Amino acid sequence: MEFMAKLRSGETDINSYRIKGTENIIRVGDCVLIRPSDARKPKYVACVEKFEKDNNNNVNVHVRWYYRPEEAFGGRRIFHGANELFLTDHYDVKSADVIEGKCVVHPFNDYTKIDNPGPKDFYCRFEYKVDTQVFTPDDVQVYCICEIPYNPDIFMVQCLRCRDRYHLACVGLTIEKAKAMNQYLCSDCFSKCKEEVGENNLNNFTDEEHNGNAKKPTQVPTELETSTQNSVTDIIKEPVMDSCTRMMNVLNNIDGLECGSTLWLEALQLLEDPVRREMFLAMKNDAARLAWIKLRCNIKDN
Template structure:
């Protein structure tokens, strides 16, 4: 007579000995990749189960995908710590967990004073079967009309409040960081535009330095 499947039960939390930190449903974790040369997988714990004796612990997880793992791959606006919450669920041994991490919302990530090794952010859900993203529209910025990459420096125009990459307005990052005020070409007063055209080399000490320019990484809502 075939043996029946051993009964299992859901547990509220567990402390894997390899990380000595308690995990619970809702936590995000780093998991051992199949190839050690690859980056760790990022997953969200949905629930934890064990056998009746409390052993053979497994975690039901929902995977986060990196841009490289999605249809279309990594694009210019994807941040280095960006992940997508997928519809891919799995059952894994708790022994594959190598640490806890935090997956921030896009907004909260951009407000971090410092980004740690365990900090990630998510602004999309990803359908692993169709390759579709939700939302399917994202913010765009600058003259180049690219979505925002929080790794990139941008400066804000004091007139229209739009954000610009220094390279797109013919500045170096070092020059952008020294600005006191900034107005884009559209918002710059006509007289100062003429001055700028006549004295290109003094652009940063003339028409472009006119009020305190914000130079930071920030999200501005608009759509593609």
């Protein structure tokens, strides 16, 4: 750091460069915002490969460009987030004067965990070969009934059972409605759960009306207080510990099920599964719960 501090404005020690008139030091390997010649255009993003001085003592920067979707073959598509970039094989040498400042290009999974991405947070999940217009990987996981890759700018809800994620619009939900729910079952999973435990034992589940061919998710209300979180992405985080505590309270108070008995232990094992736990809690009464436990544990009533 002491060495860095000795750098005067605009100077370089080849591995780093201090932006003129600032205290900001850019190092090899950093991602940077680069001023476009047309100020109305969005800033370019590049990775710094190296710095060097030319014969006139001007500092040049060798960069590897990131492209925005608009700059690549096929243009911007619905699954591209606003801050999505492609790492290209396009290299360039520019005057270091055009560097505006540092930015961060996150791996995709890291980016999806950022609560409030700033204007200098980007992400990259594809590399792009400029000459051949080929993306790598050419295969990416798709979600929802519309089967498109994940766009982190669009809220999705996650099904408790199949773990697929759904766009609110694709399943006929509003943000307000989604916020009021703690957990989801998609239409397919709701049907499967219904077969497993019987509709009469699922009185806490509401079967949403189907609308055209859109598959609607099914609300699974719980006794939990409605989340005060503002982000819809928060509601896909399951309150696992809460449902375990509630399950234990219910389980320990079932008449005819002795705490610590073999059946009680088997029930505990059964209820480690979050979907079964939700169904168990949603059943009408303890008699139904006990019958279900016995059925699942293959115990016949005498």
